[in-house]
Amino acid sequence: MASVVLPKVVLITGCSVGGIGAALCEEYARAGCIVYATARRLEAMDGLGSVGDIRKLQLDVTVEQSLVEAVETIIAAEGRIDILVNNAGVLGVGPLLDKVPDDTETVFRTNVFAPLRLAQLVVPHMAGCTPNNTCGTKGLIINIGSIAAIAPPPWDGLYGATKAALKSLTESMYMEFRPLGIRVMLVQAGCVATNIANNYAATYTSPDLSLYSDYSDLISTFIYHSQTHGAIPASNLARTIIRKSDLPSKALLGKPIPKNMRWNPGWYLSMGGDSWAFYLFGWLPRRFVMLVEWQAVGIERSERSWYLRPIYWVFGV
Numbered sequence: 293m294a295s296v297v298l299p300k301v302v303l304i305t306g307c308s309v310g311g312i313g314a315a316l317c318e319e320y321a322r323a324g325c326i327v328y329a330t331a332r333r334l335e336a337m338d339g340l341g342s343v344g345d346i347r348k349l350q351l352d353v354t355v356e357q358s359l360v361e362a363v364e365t366i367i368a369a370e371g372r373i374d375i376l377v378n379n380a381g382v383l384g385v386g387p388l389l390d391k392v393p394d395d396t397e398t399v400f401r402t403n404v405f406a407p408l409r410l411a412q413l414v415v416p417h418m419a420g421c422t423p424n425n426t427c428g429t430k431g432l433i434i435n436i437g438s439i440a441a442i443a444p445p446p447w448d449g450l451y452g453a454t455k456a457a458l459k460s461l462t463e464s465m466y467m468e469f470r471p472l473g474i475r476v477m478l479v480q481a482g483c484v485a486t487n488i489a490n491n492y493a494a495t496y497t498s499p500d501l502s503l504y505s506d507y508s509d510l511i512s513t514f515i516y517h518s519q520t521h522g523a524i525p526a527s528n529l530a531r532t533i534i535r536k537s538d539l540p541s542k543a544l545l546g547k548p549i550p551k552n553m554r555w556n557p558g559w560y561l562s563m564g565g566d567s568w569a570f571y572l573f574g575w576l577p578r579r580f581v582m583l584v585e586w587q588a589v590g591i592e593r594s595e596r597s598w599y600l601r602p603i604y605w606v607f608g609v
Contacts, residue, residue, distance in 0.1 A: 306380030482564025522565030
């Protein structure tokens with residue numbers, strides 16, 4: 293008897309309208325999936341859901357009970373979670389010396405601890421789920437990281453540290469979850485046009501006694517760095533993630549799976565503005581990279597070393 297592809301159940305965190313999560317919701321819904329879109333505030337997802345089967349849940353990824361309840365709600369309704377996308381994230385722009393412990397903990401809880409905890413909650417269901425195990429695997433976890441993990445620039449050390457930690461976790465997940473039949477994919481996003489910078493800028497303030505008060509204008513400008521420098525639409529990234537994860541198309545739902553189809557997603561994707569430059573940074577001497585980054589965003593253009601200016605011209609900074 294031919295196997296039949298059932299609609300895949302997708303849980304996505306951080307789905308506020310205008311972000312990567314919202315774009316992923318729409319693309320997965322177009323592919324025929326049952327999508328559970330989550331955000332800390334339901335009203336942040338107003339306007340989402342006009343495409344396909346998108347169901348909204350309130351989820352604060354920094355609260356244990358909220359994580360548990362969200363997973364239990366989906367399992368009770370669907371019996372499974374096929375794809376988990378850990379997309380929720382917050383910025384941490386600003387000098388490290390200005391970061392108070394509560395802010396630091398929030399960034400790590402959101403960007404690092406939450407993806408790990410959700411994996412701990414979801415993987416047991418994926419590993420034990422057989423009704424939808426039609427393509428030789430039992431689930432897919434996608435962690436949305438950042439090129440800041442490769443070479444964090446000044447003013448972005450906290451965010452870069454969390455994304456570096458997420459990269460390390462994802463690589464370990466890839467190895468440890470493979471025997472369970474669960475695939476893991478890391479997306480290291482470059483500059484992507486979203487609302488994240490505007491949302492952060494609305495709440496960012498520099499301490500009155502900051503040692504970096506002379507750099508306040510440079511820091512304020514850097515907050516919007518990810519929205520410039522070749523930033524791509526979030527929908528472009530979302531569509532590429534769908535293709536890279538090799539999701540069966542909507543046209544195949546309810547039909548036998550072709551013999552040549554295997555749900556075998558690639559494990560790594562880097563896409564977005566500046567992603568190619570940061571790839572090169574990963575191969576260059578670290579002291580040189582730090583010099584380039586400091587002069588790119590840490591000082592005024594007029595103060596840059598003459599021999600580095602061609603590099604900034606190429607990068608458009």
